[in-house]
Amino acid sequence: MGLPFTRRVLLATVCGVAVATIYVAQPVLAEIGSDLAVPEADLGWVVAAGQVGYLIGLALLVPLGDMLDRRKLISGHLLLAAVGMLVAATAPSPVLLLVGLAVSGLFAVVVQTTVAFAADLSSPSERGRTLGVVTSGVVIGILGARVLAGALAAVWGWRSIYLVLAVLLVALSVGVLEILPADRRGGDTSYGEVVASFVHLFRVPLFITRGLIGFFLFASFGTLWSGLALPLAAEPWRLSPAQIGLFGIAGLAGALGAARAGRWADAGKANLVTGGALALLAASWSASGQATWSLWLVAVGVILLDFAVQVVHVSNQSLLTAAFPHRTSSVVGGYMIFYSLGSAVGATATTTMFATAGWAGSAVLGTAFALCGFLVWALGRRAVPAQTPGDALAVDESRDVSGVGKDS
Incomplete structure (x- = not known):
């Protein structure tokens, strides 16, 4: 049985929004540094924090997808990534900003769980086509994050970027539970x-x-x-x-x-x-x-x-x-x-x-x-x-x- 178009689009959107949490800081580093008094030499940590969390998540969290219901796992990780975004959006200091970004990066590995789930939901004859659509969402998230960040920062400031992403992540968490099928596993x-x-x-x-x-x-x-x-x-x-x-x-x-x-x-x-x-x-x-x-x-x-x-x-x-x-x-x-x-x-x-x-x-x-x-x-x-x-x-x-x- 083929994977319905609505589910493909949802999975691609999950990937795009989740991966955007790692990359949106790049075009607004100067604004972040000015607002939180971060020296220019230390601004690289704003990007690195999410990457470090992401690497840890790849090793420790992604394997959970081979033993737990991935629908619930994806939903939960999206919510936790939203928490990280909310912390970053309201951070009064560089330390709390880095904590929020690291948490979001940690749970941004929901992208990989989503890609794996998409592959399993597809029939063998259409697996490649599904992966093409879903991973296009990743590329859109990486490249589109820069455009989104620049536009939002110009109107409402850099913090608005993280608030918008937090709202989108929560909405997607609910959508995943409503639209995707259960992913029952043996648990052995x-x-x-x-x-x-x-x-x-x-x-x-x-x-x-x-x-x-x-x-x-x-x-x-x-x-x-x-x-x-x-x-x-x-x-x-x-x-x-x-x-x-x-x-x-x-x-x-x-x-x-x-x-x-x-x-x-x-x-x-x-x-x-x-x-x-x-x-x-x-x-x-x-x-x-x-x-x-x-x-x-x-x-x-x-x-x-x-x-x-x-x-x-x-x-x-x-x-x-x-x-x-x-x-x-x-x-x-x-x-x-x-x-x-x-x-x-x-x-x-x-x-x-x-x-x-x-x-x-x-x-x-x-x-x-x-x-x-x-x-x-x-x-x-x-x-x-x-x-x-x-x-x-x-x-x-x-x-x-x-x-x-x-x-x-």
């Missing part, structure tokens, strides 16, 4: 066993291969989006933060155009399109790297990069959830650890590279990350013989995961 698996199974994933070839591809994929993504403002704010453009934020719309167009990736995955082409998309990712930097003289080329590069990232991201999750049907929460959460680490590496490396070699150096860095991802994909194909999805499912059903990597 302990938390310790689920965590042990989660750790074991890091010894499975398919998981490691797709995780490393995800790491380099989002390192390249982070290199662009964490560094692009630097050349655009400098000569000869001297664009304002609002103008720079408009490039997020170009990225959004590329990401939405990749909704087709889910259909390719359903057609059994996930591994093939991964290689093509990684090659496109590397090529996109030849356009994005021209930020010092052509804004049109930058826009083209942004569209191509976000298209490629979405294609690979959906393909990775489609393959992994098909190979581990009884541990979708754990496998998606584990994969997203690679995602988070890659994003962090790209974000920190691009500013250092820009300071020493300009935007051309950042473009070389982003290209290098993309080519490393392509190399992992190529070596994974050569090292491991092909296997049908049905065989991967059979391996997981028997609980012998030693050979799952053959699907790569």
Whole structure:
């Protein structure tokens, strides 16, 4: 039975709003620093607090999705994330702001539980299509958060951003209970066993291969989006933060155009399109790297990069959830650890590279990350013989995961 459109949209919206809680601070850091008297050198902690909470949640909370009713789990995590947003919105001091953001980041891992639930609610023939729609919500949340934050802050101040997100999270918590079906589980698996199974994933070839591809994929993504403002704010453009934020719309167009990736995955082409998309990712930097003289080329590069990232991201999750049907929460959460680490590496490396070699150096860095991802994909194909999805499912059903990597 197919997943109804209303449920797909709800799941995508949950992902978009939840992930936005981590990224909305980026365009209003200056306002936060001025209001709470945070030194410029310490403003990075405002963003880092949510990321730290998120990483902890990936390891400790996401595995709960393999043992509890995910409808109730998603609803509960949304409410707790709303509490964090409310604390951040009313924080009278930097410390309480960081606490609120860390709490929200911790429970923002509801995104991964939601993606896993969406995969399980879908029939095998439409799993990729569903993941394409739901993960599009994630990309919309990441890119749209910047636009939303800028607009709200300009009218009502930075605190209004967190108040609006708190209200949306509460509303979605209620909607999840009303619209999504119950997710009854046997309850015969302990938390310790689920965590042990989660750790074991890091010894499975398919998981490691797709995780490393995800790491380099989002390192390249982070290199662009964490560094692009630097050349655009400098000569000869001297664009304002609002103008720079408009490039997020170009990225959004590329990401939405990749909704087709889910259909390719359903057609059994996930591994093939991964290689093509990684090659496109590397090529996109030849356009994005021209930020010092052509804004049109930058826009083209942004569209191509976000298209490629979405294609690979959906393909990775489609393959992994098909190979581990009884541990979708754990496998998606584990994969997203690679995602988070890659994003962090790209974000920190691009500013250092820009300071020493300009935007051309950042473009070389982003290209290098993309080519490393392509190399992992190529070596994974050569090292491991092909296997049908049905065989991967059979391996997981028997609980012998030693050979799952053959699907790569």
